[in-house]
Amino acid sequence: MYLCSLKWFIKMKIGNYNELRINRSVDFGFYLVDDEGNEVLLPKRYITPEMRVNDTIEVFVYNDSENRPVATTEKPLAVVGDFKLMRVKAVNAIGAFLEWGLLGKDLLVPFREQRVRMQAGRSYIVHVYLDHETNRIVASAKLDKFLDNKPAKYYHRQMVDALIVQRTELGYKVIINNLHWGMIYQNETYRSVNIGEVHKGYIKQIRPDGKIDLTLNMIEKMRVDNLADSILNSMKANDGRLSLNDKSSPEEIMKAFNCSKKDFKKSLGQLYKLKKIEQVDNQWVLCD
Secondary structure, eight states: OOOOOHHHHHHSOTTEEEEEEEEEEETTEEEEEOTTOOEEEEEGGGOOTTOOTTOEEEEEEEEOTTSOEEEESSOOSOOTTOEEEEEEEEEOSSEEEEEEEETTEEEEEEGGGOSSOOOTTOEEEEEEEEETTTTEEEEESOGGGGSSOSOOOOOTTOEEEEEEEEEOSSEEEEEETTTEEEEEEGGGOOSOOOTTOEEEEEEEEEOTTSOEEEESSOOHHHHHHHHHHHHHHHHHTTTTBOSOOTTSOHHHHHHHHSSOHHHHHHHHHHHHHTTSEEEETTEEEEOO
8 A cells, every 4th residue: 555645646647658767666566756756656567677776767657446546557548638539348337438458447437428328349539537526537528628628729731630530411520639629521531531540630721710620631732742752753663654644534543642633633744844754655754
């Protein structure tokens, strides 16, 4: 048994990663310490032969079944502040328990934090947070209360992380940088996406009502430049020739370069102007 004060909770980050120093060894593990001398136990099963007293290591700190802080070198599927697609392992009278990726430790979603009654075996997007009343790490499927609480200060073309949350008639509802709701319209996706995936997206606009539009495709100049490089690399790997041309079908172009026919033609035009490719017998070839 070991005790900890409120000061411990303020200093160390419960539900997140901490850089801590190995302070002392005991039969059942190592005690790790922060800069203010507050200790937490790293159980023996996580100790490796390379670890030595006074080494600094990165650990995840959470609460055990008795609500005592404990450290682990395991990597959970999500930390406090994350939104994540997670699978329900079991449901009981308290709530739903999610597979968290930690040995012997699941993540609770209390019934009051469920939008619909969760079912074992199904996956849901949840937010992981620290309940400050109990100092327990829990999750919630009621995402709205954790989003759009700060002004959206993005700029046009800014690259952001977009978590795919829900498919709608218009496209995909996403979470931007763990902070805001956003929308990616169907005509802005040139590849398949799935619920729970995180993609790099680009800010298109912030509407007067505060809603944010994104695209998964790079802004046109960036797309064309990158596509031109891909075309050149493809030609170099194919004896300096390109099997496609301006008259190729959109489906053939999509399959080969994962792009629209419009961007494909612009990239060819750019390479032609730069005198990197030329047409010979209606086929694009690399210039000598």
